[in-house]
Amino acid sequence: MKITYPHMGNLYIVVRALLTTLGLDVVLPPPTSRRTVELGVRYSPEFACFPFKLNLGNYLEARELGADTILMAGGVGPCRFGYYAEVQRQILSDLGSEMDMVVLEPPDVSYKELKEKIRHLVGDISWWKVIKAIRLAWYKARAIDAVEEKLLYLRPRVYEPYLLERYYHRALHEIDALSHRRAVQGAVRDFIKKVGSMPQRSGEFLRVGLVGEIFTILEPTANYDLEKRLGLLGVEVTRSIWLSIWINEHLFGGLLRVSNECRDDHHLAPPYLNSFVGGHGKETVGCTVGFAQRNYDGVIQVAPFTCMPEIVAHSVLPAVSKDYGIPVLTFYLDEQSGEAGIQTRLEAFVDLIAAHSHDQKGGMLSGSVFGN
Amino acid sequence: MKIGIPRALLYYYYYPLWREFFTQLGLEVVLSPTTNKGILDAGIKNTLSEVCLPVKVFYGHVSALADKVDYLFVPRINRVEPKAYICPKFMGLPDMLKARLQQMPPFIDTAVDAGMDGNPVQCWVDCFQEVGSKFTHNHQLVNSSIAAAFRTQQEFQRRLTGGMLIPDALENDCVPEVAATSQQNYTLRIGLLGHPYNLYDAYISMNLIHKLQSMGSFVVTPESLSVDEIEDEARKLPKRLFWTLGKRMIGSALNFYASKELDGLIYLTSFGCGPESLVEELVARWAKQQGNLPYLMITIDEHTGEAGMVTRLEAFTEMIKRRQKHENHLSSHGEPLHSG
Ligand code: SF4
Numbered sequence: 001m002k003i004t005y006p007h008m009g010n011l012y013i014v015v016r017a018l019l020t021t022l023g024l025d026v027v028l029p030p031p032t033s034r035r036t037v038e039l040g041v042r043y044s045p046e047f048a049c050f051p052f053k054l055n056l057g058n059y060l061e062a063r064e065l066g067a068d069t070i071l072m073a074g075g076v077g078p079c080r081f082g083y084y085a086e087v088q089r090q091i092l093s094d095l096g097s098e099m100d101m102v103v104l105e106p107p108d109v110s111y112k113e114l115k116e117k118i119r120h121l122v123g124d125i126s127w128w129k130v131i132k133a134i135r136l137a138w139y140k141a142r143a144i145d146a147v148e149e150k151l152l153y154l155r156p157r158v159y160e161p162y163l164l165e166r167y168y169h170r171a172l173h174e175i176d177a178l179s180h181r182r183a184v185q186g187a188v189r190d191f192i193k194k195v196g197s198m199p200q201r202s203g204e205f206l207r208v209g210l211v212g213e214i215f216t217i218l219e220p221t222a223n224y225d226l227e228k229r230l231g232l233l234g235v236e237v238t239r240s241i242w243l244s245i246w247i248n249e250h251l252f253g254g255l256l257r258v259s260n261e262c263r264d265d266h267h268l269a270p271p272y273l274n275s276f277v278g279g280h281g282k283e284t285v286g287c288t289v290g291f292a293q294r295n296y297d298g299v300i301q302v303a304p305f306t307c308m309p310e311i312v313a314h315s316v317l318p319a320v321s322k323d324y325g326i327p328v329l330t331f332y333l334d335e336q337s338g339e340a341g342i343q344t345r346l347e348a349f350v351d352l353i354a355a356h357s358h359d360q361k362g363g364m365l366s367g368s369v370f371g372n
Numbered sequence: 373m374k375i376g377i378p379r380a381l382l383y384y385y386y387y388p389l390w391r392e393f394f395t396q397l398g399l400e401v402v403l404s405p406t407t408n409k410g411i412l413d414a415g416i417k418n419t420l421s422e423v424c425l426p427v428k429v430f431y432g433h434v435s436a437l438a439d440k441v442d443y444l445f446v447p448r449i450n451r452v453e454p455k456a457y458i459c460p461k462f463m464g465l466p467d468m469l470k471a472r473l474q475q476m477p478p479f480i481d482t483a484v485d486a487g488m489d490g491n492p493v494q495c496w497v498d499c500f501q502e503v504g505s506k507f508t509h510n511h512q513l514v515n516s517s518i519a520a521a522f523r524t525q526q527e528f529q530r531r532l533t534g535g536m537l538i539p540d541a542l543e544n545d546c547v548p549e550v551a552a553t554s555q556q557n558y559t560l561r562i563g564l565l566g567h568p569y570n571l572y573d574a575y576i577s578m579n580l581i582h583k584l585q586s587m588g589s590f591v592v593t594p595e596s597l598s599v600d601e602i603e604d605e606a607r608k609l610p611k612r613l614f615w616t617l618g619k620r621m622i623g624s625a626l627n628f629y630a631s632k633e634l635d636g637l638i639y640l641t642s643f644g645c646g647p648e649s650l651v652e653e654l655v656a657r658w659a660k661q662q663g664n665l666p667y668l669m670i671t672i673d674e675h676t677g678e679a680g681m682v683t684r685l686e687a688f689t690e691m692i693k694r695r696q697k698h699e700n701h702l703s704s705h706g707e708p709l710h711s712g
Pocket residue numbers: 308424425426427458459460461462567617642644645646647648
């Protein structure tokens with residue numbers, strides 16, 4: 001059995017650690033590229049959301065490399081994600097590209113079924129080995145987040161942003177390759193030390209909170225490298241969703257105590273949004289309020305085109321924006337979004353929040369917004 | 373006291389229930405007019421462009437009622453059956469309205485939620501009990517109004533399974549025979565799938581049903597099937613569908629396929645509809661497996677033109693007729709009916 005799974009940012013590192021420690025043969029889809037997008041779009045329903053199309057592209061490319069089994073998450077949301085696999089399976093079969101699809105439904109659907117599926121994949125295996133695999137995967141998730149947090153902080157500050165990106169990718173590569181917790185943590189320490197000593201601008205920087213649907217936030221191909229673009233425009237970005245936080249909340253039931261700036265923000269969604277609406281709709285509204293309360297200069301919402309929970313959230317955001325006087329910009333993304341358009345809108349937004357925060361704070365920000 | 377009910381979204385399934393409940397409570401129900409250009413324009417003006425057409429239309433109806441009523445009935449509809457949602461937009465609708473419309477009468481936005489183990493009747497009973505207590509302390513009256521409301525709703529459903537189309541069945545004083553005769557003299561049997569607020573809002577659908585009928589088609593909709601018939605087929609899916617309307621569409625399609633009585637199938641969807649983007653895909657792919665049943669998907673938004681729609685319908689029905697002639701011709705010469 002050669003097992004594959006769809007990309008979502010750096011999730012591949014975490015899942016690879018888990019599956020290989022369990023003794024499975026992993027065939028990773030090539031990094032999501034233009035070709036992935038083209039393949040996915042060609043065979044997906046026209047109005048499926050962007051993540052669906054990218055997933056399908058990943059599967060087809062992984063199949064070319066010999067993968068025969070797909071591992072995928074399910075769900076019974078009101079959001080579409082939970083039914084992806086059913087439709088993708090039909091599409092693959094109509095294409096004559098059948099692959100075995102193992103869909104992990106959340107335990108509340110059927111705990112027994114989940115256990116059986118895991119058995120089906122890994123056979124008889126000691127619990128000790130399972131725990132070891134989960135632990136390694138978890139530490140890698142934490143390591144990736146630690147590295148990226150630093151990255152987001154430094155992007156607007158360093159004079160050599162491209163060197164920073166190189167260090168970042170090298171660190172990811174090491175985290176992926178290492179198989180011991182201590183070594184992984186060592187790689188993070190090395191990264192932080194190295195980038196910490198890079199020459200930096202000083203002063204105050206514009207701060208933008210990033211909210212929205214998880215896939216679009218975490219997958220740079222889906223958001224057209226939005227974080228990097230903002231960093232290069234002199235903005236410090238804070239994400240509302242982190243990989244490890246998401247894993248802890250959704251897979252470990254919030255068992256571990258990991259700190260996260262936006263952890264309690266979803267309580268702030270009312271009175272603007274008073275109900276769960278699927279996906280991350282409620283978090284989007286809550287975190288926007290949270291960022292506003294923490295005096296951020298602006299908030300950017302990203303979502304796949306036609307994403308229902310985010311459309312609901314977007315519909316109420318003007319009220320938040322008005323009450324707190326915080327500029328909010330929304331991007332709906334799909335294969336037709338143009339890079340130039342995104343860049344132009346980002347530049348205009350940064351201009352706007354710079355002027356806005358100048359008015360509010362009564363002074364120039366000392367960090368130059370457009371670099372030099 | 374006047375209660376406004378927007379003639380949009382789930383009005384098409386539940387209006388008899390809602391109207392009877394409020395009327396029995398002694399309140400006056402005011403229904404917004406049928407969708408027209410003014411309503412649509414008001415809806416477009418007050419919503420994000422990304423919102424689907426039926427929700428835009430809903431906004432328009434709400435605006436149309438705003439200065440005519442004391443309350444607006446816009447329940448937050450989460451689940452009308454256990455473990456299945458309608459759509460995130462239904463769950464956030466009252467909040468979406470409040471954020472974008474000013475100077476509205478108070479909303480009655482009580483949640484309707486069958487939860488994980490409730491049922492399709494109890495969720496409305498719970499909702500009405502809460503709503504009723506806002507208007508009267510007389511529990512007896514609330515309970516008898518609820519009972520009357522369900523009787524009216526049942527009568528409505530009987531008319532549907534009796535073959536009446538929703539717009540006819542919604543008209544209180546309609547004579548059943550009249551509705552049935554409107555569907556005579558046809559040459560084709562066309563199945564029509566779509567959410568009720570698209571199919572039965574003549575303005576949104578640009579009179580699709582009527583157009584098909586005047587082209588000589590007998591129109592079969594999901595509403596002619598009983599809930600059990602739909603559920604039985606929908607249950608055959610490898611994974612249970614967790615959207616109520618999507619399940620209706622798939623279950624109906626599977627019924628249509630099994631009965632083998634259709635000459636063609638049309639699926640009407642709104643541009644940008646999330647659940648439909650996946651459900652429609654499955655229905656379309658399975659139509660191919662039904663000996664290539666002629667299939668047409670029509671996607672509508674506020675820019676859809678009537679002329680284009682007519683052309684597509686004509687082409688579709690002509691294609692079916694040609695194919696049938698061709699097949700008869702072939703089969704009378706002893707050749708196979710389907711080549712591929
Ligand atoms: S189900 Fe589809 S058409 Fe209906 S409100 Fe939701 S997105 Fe719009």
